[in-house]
Amino acid sequence: MAAARRELAALIEQGVIPPEQVVRGVEVAGLHPSPRAWAVFIDRLLLWLGGLALAFAVLFFVAYNWAEMGRWLRFCLVQVAIVLAVGIAVWGKASPTVRRVALTAASLLVGVLLALFGQVYQTGADTWQLFFIWALLTLPWVWVARFELLWVLWLGVLNLAIGLYFRTWGGPFGVLASSEAAQWGLFLFNTLALAAWEWGAGYRGWPRQWAVRLLAVGSGVPITLLMITLIVDAGLIWSPVLAIYPLWLAGLYGVYRFWRPELFMIAGGCISLLTVATLLLARVLLWEGDWQAGSLLLLTIAVFAMGAGAVVWLKRLHREIAQ
Known part of the structure; x- marks a missing residue:
């Protein structure tokens, strides 16, 4: 259904399907679930809710x-x-x-x-x-x-x-055995789990969809929090995260741009990068209590510019992936 939706969207954008025929095209493509599909969905939903309710009832x-x-x-x-x-x-x-x-x-x-x-x-x-x-x-x-x-x-x-x-x-990681050790552990585990799941999806037929995306979130959130902690607490001193974070971003882009195109993963990387860049700029402009109006205005303009640039780039990338 996802492939049919992308193909239909491409035909609409190219003008092959006129605007007055879009509704008919959606019906022909079968994107709207049939009554039987709704019945199956409701039946399975009630089955899952009942099973989970019984487990929690105990x-x-x-x-x-x-x-x-x-x-x-x-x-x-x-x-x-x-x-x-x-x-x-x-x-x-x-x-x-x-x-x-x-x-x-x-x-x-x-x-x-x-x-x-x-x-x-x-x-x-x-x-x-x-x-x-x-x-x-x-x-x-x-x-x-x-x-x-x-x-x-x-x-x-x-x-x-x-x-x-x-x-x-803490953990056996020496310099990493600190309050951020849990984030390092979660990052490493979820990154390995993501790589293993992608291998299974490519060679063993494992389902991808939302599970892979959830693992990517589990990998991206800890490494982003590590960067945020470094900027807020430690400043611009050397830390292993300064080397690992760019490698993670590069690997995320390389895998999900060329090997297995996935716009959700790249968008998540953009959110992480924008968050880190915004916090770094705020530390440079607004640290030590120097909350001047000009600095706040410059930070606001920078956030809007980076966000708009990311949206334009992602829309262009979406058209390339859909083709």
């Missing part, structure tokens, strides 16, 4: 009735829910969508079980260990399901484990 039921329930009843309730979810997933007559919903619910319930175990027995373990064990225990289900949403959920749990670990222990 959590809230145990939490609300904590004082009235013994420890064994709490564990039995959560474990029975996990067994039922896994049983539905391996049931031969279940549809692929039902299996995915069941495995997703079971993965969430594993986290509930681990949280319950830690709350009941007060093991004294660090928080990151809960999320790491959660990711470790659910990895076989995620691997068997081969489902995009479940992989993203698993990566999110592992992101939490990595972030909490580096915030607790």
